[in-house]
Amino acid sequence: MLIKFFKRPPKRTNGGKGGSPRASxxxxxxxxxDEVRVLQGNPELSVRLAEAMESANPYTVGCLSFEEADIPEEDKKVIMQKFEESFLAGLDAEQFNICWIEHTDKGRLELNFFVPNVELSTGKRLNLYYDRADRHLAESFKxxxxxxxxxxxxxxxxxxxxVSIDKSPTKKHKRCCSGFK
Incomplete structure (x- = not known):
């Protein structure tokens, strides 16, 4: 299993919508x-909470990606709970919203999460993951x-x-061969 936090396109692309909560x-x-299933949460509620945010970063989306085609249902529930306990440490379930969506369309299991970046009891911004500070947490969790x-x-x-092959041309190669098409 590995953890991936998705980047959203900036608002200046995609007709000004960028990575809107609805589009995500x-x-x-x-x-x-038969390849998608909502495991926990309410997708419509999650989108509405994220859309109500006036922040440039109103939600966090990502997935736990497994090489395995499937794992037992009980294990999925426990892993999702452990993810929440790790990345939303110190918060009760009533203080955040998360929607878990299962994908099996790639021949392997993905547990996708969508979290509006708002602490529900105060309305303050909630940051699920900040790469510089939390990369070690994600690595340890994995x-x-x-x-x-x-x-x-x-x-x-x-x-x-x-063997690792660098497929990008070098500066010298670009300079030397830039006239050829």
Whole structure:
């Protein structure tokens, strides 16, 4: 399993909408019926809460991506709860909103999350993940869950490539060959 926090396009693209809460939720739900399932939360409520935010960053969206095609339902629930306890530490369930959406369209399991960035009891901004400060937390969470549940780890030495090839042209190559098309 690995954790990915998605970046949203800026508002100046996509007709001024950027990565709107509605567009992101539509992406999460726009899969064939047998390949998508809302596991927890209310997608419409989550979108409305995020749309009500006057922040430049009204929501956080990402996924827990597994190599496994599926895992037991009880394990999914416990992993989602542990994610919430880790990344929303110190908050009661009534203080935040999260929507969990399962995808199986890629032949593997993805547990997608959508979190409006608002603390519900105060209306103040809530930041689920700040990369510089929380990258170590995400890495530790990933390692602990993979070990505890015997999941495939992207850090497994057998998964590493033996040779890494840089496919981007060098500055010298760009200068020397820029006249050729």
């Amino acid at each position: 939720m539509d992406y999460l739900l726009n899969k064939p019926e 390692k602990a869950i993979n070990l505890e549940y015997g999941l495939t780890s992207p850090d497994d030495p057998q998964k590493r490539q033996t």
